[in-house]
Amino acid sequence: MSKIDFGKFQMIPSIRRLNDLEVALKSSREIVLLTEANIANLQSLVEMVHRSGKDAWVNLELLGGFGRDQVGMKLLKNYYRVDGVMSTDSTKLGMAKRCGLVTVQRFFIVDSRGFDTSLRILESAKVDAAEVLPAVAALGFIDELKRVSRIPLLAGGFIQTAEMIEKVQHAGFAGITISKKAFW
Structure with a gap:
């Protein structure tokens, strides 16, 4: 099981370009999210992340050839x-959980119907965290999200400023995923 402490705010570098991995490995962050990995390079990338003392996570939908x-x-x-x-797929996350992987359910808020569906999934989710x-x-929805579940909540997507990071942290999120390397 992962050593991740969701009791403190986690800033998770999201590696969209492999050239940026070195910056994340030199950071003090505990987790590196490999969003541009595929089955040909995954093993070497995970080894690099582990050698730097960090946990390696992947996004199932973005893992090429898998x-x-x-x-x-x-x-x-x-x-x-x-x-x-x-992942956005609860079934796949259940499989991953049974294998002993840390699992994070991803939700996209695009409209009220989708948000209601996300709340229903979150109520019964058996994952370690949700993004x-x-x-x-x-x-804008942190109170409703916390009302239906006690799991740690991460925020991600379009985080561009230190002020936004501060807002997310003060709102009560357990962490963020962020591809903007200036904040790693």
């Missing part, structure tokens, strides 16, 4: 040594 079934989840844990996964996107929308 089979998202029970065998795939076991491979992520046992062969690739991934520590955690993020709500975009962050600017997440800020």
Whole structure:
């Protein structure tokens, strides 16, 4: 299981360009989200992240060439040594959880119907945390999100300023995912 402490605010570098990985590895952050990984480079990327003393997470929807079934989840844990996964797919997250991976359910707030569906999923989610996107929308719904679930909430997407990070933290989110390397 991951060593991640959601009791303190987590800033999770989201690596959209592999050239930026070195910056994240030199940071004091505990988790690195590999959003541009594929099955050909995942093992070496995870090894680099682990050598720097950090946990390696992947986004299942963005992991190139990967089979998202029970065998795939076991491979992520046992062969690739991934520590955690993020996904919008509750079924895949359940498989990942059974394999011992840290799991983060992702929700996109695009309209009220989608938000209501997200609340229903969140009420019964058996994951370690949830990420709500975009962050600017997440800020407006933090009270409702906390009302239906006690799991740590992350915000992500379109975080561009230190003021936005501060707002997210003060609102009660457990952390953020952020691709803007100036904040790592």
